[in-house]
Amino acid sequence: MKNSMETANRYLLNEEEEDIANYIKRHGLEMTSTGTGLRYQILKQGSEKRIEKGEKVTLEYELGSIAGDLFYSSEKDGVKSFVVGEGGVESGLDEAMTYLHWGDQAKLIIPFHLAYGLHGDDNRIPEYATLVYTIKVIDNQ
16 A cells, blocks of 8 residues: 555656646746755846745735646735745745745746645645746835
């Protein structure tokens, strides 16, 4: 049983990696990949001040899938605010903040294991969803 679960997980991860690589190529992105699998690209540089753990950030955003589905947006659902490093958001989004500066605009690709995993969010995000965020960090510093 354990071996078949490991095989299935490896298959899902490999398939997701291929989907992400195809998305990046198709959209001509130049993304940085972290050790966890998060990808990010700074679209527009903000200030020189880095975001630090413990700081409250507010984001304008669009959140969708690599297939192009739009799940949530700040325009429809309101801005997203959270304290970096305290959870309450996708672990991939929280991690991304540690690479960004106040006022940055960025694109993020968050693999399902850093997002909502096997179950989705029980609302608009389905199971095993690889997320694509386009964000702007509101510079409230």
